[in-house]
Amino acid sequence: MLRTALRNVFAHKARLLMTMLAVLLGVAFVSGTLVFTSTISDAFHKSSEKGYAHVDVSIRQDNSDAPEGRGSLSPLSQRTLDRAEQLPGAKSATGVVSGFAALSDKKGKLVGDGFSTEGANYYAGRDGKGTDPRYPMKDGAAPRAPGQIALDAKTAERTGYRVGDTVRMSVDGPVRKEKVTGIYTTDDGSVAAGGTLVLFDNATAQRLFAKPGEYTEISLQAKPGVSQAALKAQAAKMLPSGTEAVTGKKLADDESEQIENGMSGMKTSLLAFAGIALFVGIFIIANTFTMLVAQRTKELALLRAVGASRRQVTRSVLIEALVVGTVAGLAGMAAGVGIGAGLRSLIGKMGTMPDGPLVIEPSTVVISLAVGVVITVLAAWLPARRAAKIPPVAAMGSIHAPATTRSLIVRNTIGALLSAAGAVLVLMATRMEDGGKAPMGAGAGLLLIGVFVLTPLLSRPLIAAAAPVLRLFNVSGKLARQNAVRNPRRTAATASALMVGLTLITGLTVIAGGVQQAIDKMASDSLKADYTVSMANFTPLSPEVEKKLARSDEITATSPLRNARAKIDGDTEYLTGVNGSAIAQLTSLDFTKGGWSGISGGKQVVVDTKTAEAKGWKVGSRFQVTYQDGKKAQLSVAGLYKGNEMIKGIMVDNKTVTPHMAKVADMQVLAKTKDGATDQVKKSLEKQLGDNPAVLVQDKKDISEGIAQMINILLNMLYGLLAMAVIVAVLGVINTLAMSVFERGQEIGMLRAIGLDRRGVKRMVRLESLVISLFGGVLGIGLGVFFGWAAGELISSSLETYSLVLPWGRMGIFLALAALVGVLAALWPARRAARLNMLAAIKTE
Structure with a gap:
């Protein structure tokens, strides 16, 4: 055997x-x-x-053990660095300070967009005359004074910058012009991944990313013969409160x-x-x-x-x-x-x-x-x-x-039960606000399998619906329809391969369309502001940006959105600081009770309904808040509004939270203009902000298009990946038709003998392939729409503006794709069938 x-x-x-x-x-x-x-x-x-490689032990802030919101109150000072350098097992100690730093290329575009764009200090010792072993200079010299920077070699190669060039960059919004004094090499993983690392002199980096005389980390290198564990034990004895020592191996x-x-x-x-x-x-x-x-x-x-x-x-x-x-x-x-x-x-x-x-x-x-x-x-x-x-x-x-009637009845019964169970699970999941993903996934799987089992039963009525069109092709069309339903199991298996791919593609497209429309509606419903201003990577923005916008003749109202961490009822919460006197002109929130009135006084807040429900608050409720600096205050609720993904949380006047922030920074600035959102106004605002590539000035359309672009990129990636399933499905159709032609050799020979020419034979095989592919395409698109609707119902529980959007144009393309699959898959089998020797085929048993 x-x-x-x-x-x-x-x-x-x-x-x-x-x-x-x-x-x-x-x-x-x-x-x-x-x-x-x-x-x-x-x-x-x-x-x-x-x-x-140059770090055996790192001393850094340990915010996990510090009181909530108090981590920044335990700085690593120069005194700590000096003590670390005097440890018996320490060969050297280096102060480290880093943060966001956006670099512009020669065309004014952000370098390293989508990757890490950071700045750090070049630590040249306490006297500033030494060298930093982390960053060996390839060309030029290290930065020693304000206005000087060094670039990593990969960034310099990508941008074409050389020693002596002046570059435009930004740390928190305002444009800075710096001179490149050196090009260095580094093994930093972020740089290797396409990011940038700009080096400043030590004092400048401290001023930009921390405070004068403070570091965010201290790196120790051990003397020969001293292990990382031993050096860590020595460092542990001199750690300031709120800091920890970590070995270089653990960091890696x-x-x-x-x-x-x-x-x-x-x-x-x-x-x-x-x-x-x-x-x-x-x-x-x-x-x-x-x-x-x-x-x-x-x-x-x-x-x-x-x-x-x-x-x-x-x-x-x-x-x-x-x-x-x-x-x-x-x-x-x-x-x-x-x-x-x-x-x-x-x-x-x-x-x-x-x-x-x-x-x-x-x-x-x-x-x-x-x-x-x-x-x-x-x-x-x-x-x-x-x-x-x-x-x-x-x-x-x-x-x-032939398959027995009993076997088909058993198959159809099993298919109906699986489909019904899957549909019920999916429908139940749409009613669940939380925890509906697992039931929906299980239901979708059962329904997909159930439809596959039922496909032989579904093939006859759906293929019969194509009969009027097939009659236009006379004998070839009639034979193609009969061949397609002759072996329903084979047709089902072939069509199901295409059905699976198109189900996923259609479902994802339906969901993406609904999400895009929801974002559009959210932006138009929530904002009265003409523009939002933020950093390109959404890091904190300097308050100077809002001040500069407020001084513009084209601006009628501005409000920074300023996040401040605090403790309320023992839980960590974020308060969003706003301009209480202008925020009503910039937002269009749906208040269920109360409103903005009173918030400018500094003692009242407005809260989204979900947060209020979780806290048990109503209009007039009072609560105690502990700010980042440890000070406490009493606030009361002035209004409740329906929040969304764009605007939600506890909102309070900036003059209430700003005095308690260790470093004042904005996450976003809302701005309203005299003439509304126009290209001319946008260009004017961008120019006033220094044509800074690190700062985004966006109107509602820009916000929507930015999200749409992200969704389209994701969809295109998914389409590319799902193309694999479609390619496999094409192979399945080719395989089925080739085997079918082989099986029906005698029949094809007889048809040729009684007058069907080679063109008619080719047409018959092509139409059969087309019918099977369209059958799979119709099932796939239908299931995809259902799954897209069901997933959308689940999404709408957290994204209230979501609604079903049927992408008719794309669905038409998908159906055309299914037809194309059928035409292409039939090329070789049809040619093979037409070239059969009729006499040899008739004699074949």
Whole structure:
């Protein structure tokens, strides 16, 4: 039986090619993902180790043990640095201070957008005359005075800046002009990932990112023979209150762990889409082996007649599947390594990851092969079992071929039960405000499987609906319709492969359209302000920006939004400071009770209804607040409003919270102009702010378009990933049609003999392919709309402005895509059918 199975594989290589390709693509996606993520993780891990090569112990603030909101009151001073330098095991001590610093390129655009854009100090010793071993100078000299900076070599290469150039940059809003005095090299992981690191002299960095004489961290390097643990123990004895000592190894490990955690989301997403491709591949494999078994019915019956048992027949088919799965798994693994290497090379050329070798872990090889083999064998098990159950005499007479009425009834019953259970779960999940994701996911899975099981039943009425169109093609159209419904199980398996991909694509598009409209409505309903002003990466903005805008002749009202951490009823909360006298002109909140009146007095707040409900507050309720500096005050509720993702929380006048903030900074500034939002006004405001690339001046349309752009980028990425499932589905249609042409060779020969020309045969196969693909497309789009609606109902509980948006244009494109799949998939099978020798085909048994 083993020799028989192997001979079948080698005798029919062509008929298994499409099946192997389907498995190969899925395995390649899995192995490519694993190779790519392992390579990136390893590269960043090694980069982290290099970045902490000069750090054996770090002394830093420990906000986890400090009172809430009080961490900034435990600074690392020059005195602490001096004491650390005198530790017996310390070779050197370096004061570190860092923060956000946006650099503009020669065209005025932000450098490192989307990555880390930071500034730090060049620590040249207490006298300022030494060197900083962290940043060896490649060209020029280190910054020693205000107005001087040093750039990392990668940023200098990307921007074309050289020593002596003057650059424009920003730390918290106002534009700064600095002279480049040096270019340095670094192993910093953020720089390797495409970010920027601008160095200032020590005093300037302290003034910009902390306070004069203070540091955010102190790095210690151990003397030869002193371990990191020993140096940490020495440092622990002199730590100021609210600080901690951490070894360099732990810092590197923590950074690597953060990188891996950041990578896990991408890895999970890529593997999920690989799973979708493999899930689609299961249909093709099962369909292929069903047809292969049907073609070899007499052969298998003969084996049974000469003594082979049912188990041996099943085993022979599974051995054939094992060989196919192993070959496809090995090929997919090799292709995946190529994909991983290609992605690594592409990312490397973009300068968004550190250098490092391609990493192929043993687990990647094992997982890839296991996936290929297990998926293929499992998909082939049911056809193998079905083949073994056929009695030899019945198989010889081919009376087993049509599916029994009883089997179809059982299948339809199971499908109906699964579909009903899935639909009920999905509908129940839409009513759940919290915890509805798991039931909806389970319901969607059950419904998808149920529809797949029911597809043979659904195929007849849906394909029959195409009969009027098919009649236009005369005999070829009629034959195509009959062929499509002749074997409903085969048609179902083929159409389901396409259905799965289009279900996901349509569902995601429906959700994205609803979210986009919700954001548009939220912006228009919540804001009266013509513009919002913020930093490009949404870091704190200098109060000088709001003051500069307020002095503009074009501005009629402004309000900074200023976040201040505080404690209320033992819980940490954020108070949003606003301009109490102008905020009513800049927002359009839906107040259920009370309003803005009274907030400018400084003793009252307005609160969104959800926060008020959680706290048990009503209009007039009084509560005690403990500010960041430890001082306490009594506030009362002046109004309750319906919050949203754009504006929510506890809002109070700025003059109430600003005196208690360690460093005053705004998250955003709202501005209203005389002439409304126009391109001319926007350009004028940008010019008044120094044409700063780090500052965003946005009107409502800009906010909406920015979010739309993010959604479209995400959607395009998802479309690209789901294209894998569509490609696998195309292979399935080709496979089904090729096998169908092989099975119907005698019938096609007879049609040719009685007058159907080659063009008619081609048209018949193409129309059959088109009907099957459109059938899968209609099911996929229909299910996608349902799932999109259901997910939207779940989203609307947290995003109140969400409403269903049906993207008719895109759905039309998806249906056209399904038709294109059908046309392309039929090219080779149709050509093959037309070229059959009619006499040889008629004589074939």
